[in-house]
Amino acid sequence: MSNRTAITINSKFFDEISKKIKNTEQGFASVEDYVDYVLEEILFGSDAQQNEQQKQMIENELKKLGYI
Amino acid sequence: MKNLIFITMDGARLDSVINGINYKKLIEKSSFFSKVIAYAPYTIAAMHAIFSGTYGNKTGVDSYWSNMHFKKDKYKTLAKYLQDEGYVTYGDVINKLVLPPSGFDELVVHDEIHDDLTSRHLALLDRVNVIRKEGKKFFLYLHYSNIHTGIMLEVLQKYNNFSSEYFANRSKNEERYDRLFQDADNYLGVLISYCEKMNITDDTLIVVVSDHGISVGEKVGERAYGVFCYDYTINSTALFYHKNLPSKFITAQVRSIDILPTVLDLLSIPIDTNYNLFQGESLAPFLHGKGMPRIAFSQSGNPLETNRPPEKPNVWAIRTPEWKFIKNTHNNTEELYHLVEDSKEENNVLTKFPDKAQELRTELERLAFDV
Numbered sequence: 230m231s232n233r234t235a236i237t238i239n240s241k242f243f244d245e246i247s248k249k250i251k252n253t254e255q256g257f258a259s260v261e262d263y264v265d266y267v268l269e270e271i272l273f274g275s276d277a278q279q280n281e282q283q284k285q286m287i288e289n290e291l292k293k294l295g296y297i
Numbered sequence: 298m299k300n301l302i303f304i305t306m307d308g309a310r311l312d313s314v315i316n317g318i319n320y321k322k323l324i325e326k327s328s329f330f331s332k333v334i335a336y337a338p339y340t341i342a343a344m345h346a347i348f349s350g351t352y353g354n355k356t357g358v359d360s361y362w363s364n365m366h367f368k369k370d371k372y373k374t375l376a377k378y379l380q381d382e383g384y385v386t387y388g389d390v391i392n393k394l395v396l397p398p399s400g401f402d403e404l405v406v407h408d409e410i411h412d413d414l415t416s417r418h419l420a421l422l423d424r425v426n427v428i429r430k431e432g433k434k435f436f437l438y439l440h441y442s443n444i445h446t447g448i449m450l451e452v453l454q455k456y457n458n459f460s461s462e463y464f465a466n467r468s469k470n471e472e473r474y475d476r477l478f479q480d481a482d483n484y485l486g487v488l489i490s491y492c493e494k495m496n497i498t499d500d501t502l503i504v505v506v507s508d509h510g511i512s513v514g515e516k517v518g519e520r521a522y523g524v525f526c527y528d529y530t531i532n533s534t535a536l537f538y539h540k541n542l543p544s545k546f547i548t549a550q551v552r553s554i555d556i557l558p559t560v561l562d563l564l565s566i567p568i569d570t571n572y573n574l575f576q577g578e579s580l581a582p583f584l585h586g587k588g589m590p591r592i593a594f595s596q597s598g599n600p601l602e603t604n605r606p607p608e609k610p611n612v613w614a615i616r617t618p619e620w621k622f623i624k625n626t627h628n629n630t631e632e633l634y635h636l637v638e639d640s641k642e643e644n645n646v647l648t649k650f651p652d653k654a655q656e657l658r659t660e661l662e663r664l665a666f667d668v
Contacts, residue, residue, distance in 0.1 A: 283365050290394050291361055295449035296339075296523070297605055 238264070298539045300429060300501035301379065301436045301564065302422075302492065306481055307340055307391065308444040308522070309507035311532050313478040319486030323505070324546065327538040328584050332550045334593030334616050335509050338530035339523035339606075340395050340445075342596070343508040343553065348374045348397055350557030350575030352594055354610070354668050358397075360598050361523070361606040369399045373572040375557050376400030379436040382566055385428050388438035389421060391445065396438070409442040410450075415484050419491055426495050441484055447477040448511060448521050456520050457604065463520050470513040489538075502563055503538040506556060515641070518599075523606060526595045526614035526623055527642050535580075537563065547583050550590040550618045555580050590618045594664040599627055615661040622657035633657070 243260055250257040257263040271277060291297045306314075311331060314320050336346035336353055345358035349372040353359035357366035369377075377400030380386045388404040390396055398404050407417060418439050425435045451473055456463040463470065485505065492498050510530045512519050522530045535556055542563075554577035561568065562579035582588035596610035611627040621642065623632040633647040633654045647654050 284362070287362055287365070287394065290392055291606075294392055294394075294445075295453035296361055 298500055298502045298541065298564065299434050301560065302439065302501055302503045304439045304441065304488070304505045305344065306441050306485065306505060306507045308448065308509065308511045309478065309481060309534070310474070310510040310529065311534055314507060314534050317478065317482035319482045323485065323489055323538060324536060326544050327536045328542045328545045328547065330535045330547045330551055330580065332548055333533045333535045333553050334550060334595060335531045335533045335553045336595055338509040338526060338597050340508050344395050345397055347506065347553050347556050348376065350554050350577035352554060352576060353596065354665060355576070359596055359610050360608050362608045364394045367397050369397060371573045372575065373569050374399050375560060376436065378561060378566055378569065384434045384436045386436045387421065389418065390440045391442035409446045414441060414443060415487055418488060422488070422491055422495065422497065426497055429497065441481055444477045444481050444511065452521055458518050458520050458524060460520065464514050464517050467514045474511065474513050498540070504560060505536040507533045509533055523597060524599045526597050526612050528640070531595050543584050545584060549583060549588060550593065550616070551580055552577060552591050552593045555591065592617050592660065601627060613661055613665050615657050615664065620653060620657060622654060622661055624661060
């Protein structure tokens, strides 16, 4: 298991995730597992990579226009 | 009139526009609006607002970085309106970031440094004239980018927003701008003459806009545009030319978001209720001596000490015909100018007129948070 650091989350989210993981087919063992999964997707998933690529494309175009 | 040629004179300042030899000839036979307040003082956000008739804080395009956030399913663009009406649609642009591509059959990017825009655009006029003679309707968008090109090469790449060498040489800056504008004015003269010679003007509405102005050194901190919301950049212009339209020079304050509704009105194209209604309103009443001045909202992105525009607007402004209120969210400061007495926006009278400031602050925040 990777090193972990404790943080707090809004109780509303904790309760909602607790309910959600009872029914999920992906088999989350805990709220921590679920939060890890969501953060992994946001930070390193395909959407994040696509956004990063788009941002790089815009940066290149702004350089061509002399704005950066 | 059934066809549309829409020309953007990128970076054309009001004071140059009204004195350009060819511009003046065209203004004399057109309905010309001299006080069109741009949503943003830079092309990307300015043109998305013009094409959608809606401020960028609602459409998603409120910064140099946000063209990919344009809500094309909610806001119907000029090109999409025309395409849905059966127009053949073609655009020639400076860069793919500047216009929403929705509705263009073809949207081509020119090389602003190497292409000869005059001959390139004359060739496009020949092309649409063939379409016209076949009885089809067309929409041609032309972007004149060479004022930008000169400013990019001679100002943006040479100075920063605080270069003392730049701001100490106002006359040199004006000479540079005048030289670039002269070429723009010549381009416009050649294109309009050609349209008239080929009788394209018989059944074609020609719209000529400037998207924003450009600094010649008025305010330290802005060597070109896209920083502040002062009039030398946000006071743009719009011109509607067709033999059925009156020749009028209209000085009332209107907004760049009013251009789309005006074009739809003049071409008798109905509003599509499947989309959000645009915020702009047709300028047609002004052509018949009616119409009231309109309060305008603008946003810009001050890069401050960096050479990188921010991802969200940090300068907000509201302009009435008499007043301008500015909120700089990057440092939580405010400015109030009484434009009637202070057209150069040099005397901040915020503390002198607290009630007026509060009135405009309330309206500014209403518009800024109306997303």
